[in-house]
Amino acid sequence: MTGKTPRPRVVLVDGVPMSGLVAEASPSNQEPRAVIVALHGGASTAAYFDCPGHPRLSMLRTGAALGFTVVALDRPGYGASAPYPDAMQRPEQRVALAYGAVDKILGASPRGAGVFLLAHSAGCELAVRMTVDERADDAGLLGLELAGTGLQYTDDANEMLRTATDTERPTGLRELLWQPAHLYPAEVLSGITNSSTPALYEAAMVKDWGRMDFPALAAQVRVPVQFSFAEHERVWRSDPAALSDIAAICTASPRFVINEQVDAGHNLSLSVNAAAYHLKVLAFVEECVTARERTIAGAELEAG
Numbered sequence: 001m002t003g004k005t006p007r008p009r010v011v012l013v014d015g016v017p018m019s020g021l022v023a024e025a026s027p028s029n030q031e032p033r034a035v036i037v038a039l040h041g042g043a044s045t046a047a048y049f050d051c052p053g054h055p056r057l058s059m060l061r062t063g064a065a066l067g068f069t070v071v072a073l074d075r076p077g078y079g080a081s082a083p084y085p086d087a088m089q090r091p092e093q094r095v096a097l098a099y100g101a102v103d104k105i106l107g108a109s110p111r112g113a114g115v116f117l118l119a120h121s122a123g124c125e126l127a128v129r130m131t132v133d134e135r136a137d138d139a140g141l142l143g144l145e146l147a148g149t150g151l152q153y154t155d156d157a158n159e160m161l162r163t164a165t166d167t168e169r170p171t172g173l174r175e176l177l178w179q180p181a182h183l184y185p186a187e188v189l190s191g192i193t194n195s196s197t198p199a200l201y202e203a204a205m206v207k208d209w210g211r212m213d214f215p216a217l218a219a220q221v222r223v224p225v226q227f228s229f230a231e232h233e234r235v236w237r238s239d240p241a242a243l244s245d246i247a248a249i250c251t252a253s254p255r256f257v258i259n260e261q262v263d264a265g266h267n268l269s270l271s272v273n274a275a276a277y278h279l280k281v282l283a284f285v286e287e288c289v290t291a292r293e294r295t296i297a298g299a300e301l302e303a304g
């Protein structure tokens with residue numbers, strides 16, 4: 001089940017060009033169930049959510065075919081915004097750029113029940129910050145999907161991070177991100193979805209995320225959360241104790257769901273089981289939509 005080909009878009013936000021891919025809900029003459037904003041991880045692009053050569057593995061196409069409008073942004077520091085590093089050094093700058101890009105890309109188009117944030121790996125930092133930002137209420141934020149992140153790095157990842165610099169990827173990164181190799185299409189392993197250089201601010205961000213920022217921000221999240229991890233995750237600890245610790249920091253969320261994707265590695269949306277993962281995400285989004293609809297109906301009934 002796949003929708004039409006996603007369209008590339010570039011919009012200007014406070015003088016910074018922001019790019020991405022957009023797949024509008026099908027059929028186009030009906031209002032979407034919701035808008036899903038997808039945020040890729042490090043050293044990647046919005047193409048992460050539209051696996052080249054494998055349309056059935058595309059989150060953009062699958063979401064649109066099931067009635068959702070999907071916007072996959074090139075995060076600040078990637079795509080068209082890459083030449084503007086000074087405009088995104090601070091977290092609040094990146095949040096403003098992301099919300100501004102979504103608003104300009106959607107324009108007057110209908111947004112259905114609201115906006116749902118889907119994030120992978122380093123994109124989770126931006127998604128969680130967007131979730132707790134004051135603009136979340138204006139956007140009608142429905143819920144949050146986090147994947148490929150955590151509170152504690154694995155021993156192998158900790159060892160790898162010791163070799164990281166601001167401009168060069170650490171030794172051993174490919175083995176952590178792309179193994180087992182048989183769980184990815186061959187074209188993906190050749191690097192066709194990768195960006196050549198990471199955003200400059202990310203070196204410090206990845207070191208502080210699990211230890212400091214994630215716990216502090218997660219406690220402020222007040223929307224339903226689905227936390228997904230791959231069976232063969234090698235970057236973040238995802239054993240029962242680690243998952244319990246993650247659930248324990250989401251104290252304000254009205255609903256917290258843990259989802260394991262079998263036969264997948266770190267890069268869930270590019271794996272051979274990406275379609276299965278995306279359908280689970282879309283099921284959770286649909287549950288968030290129906291919950292919002294029930295809330296609105298109940299409020300109208302009381303007011304009437």
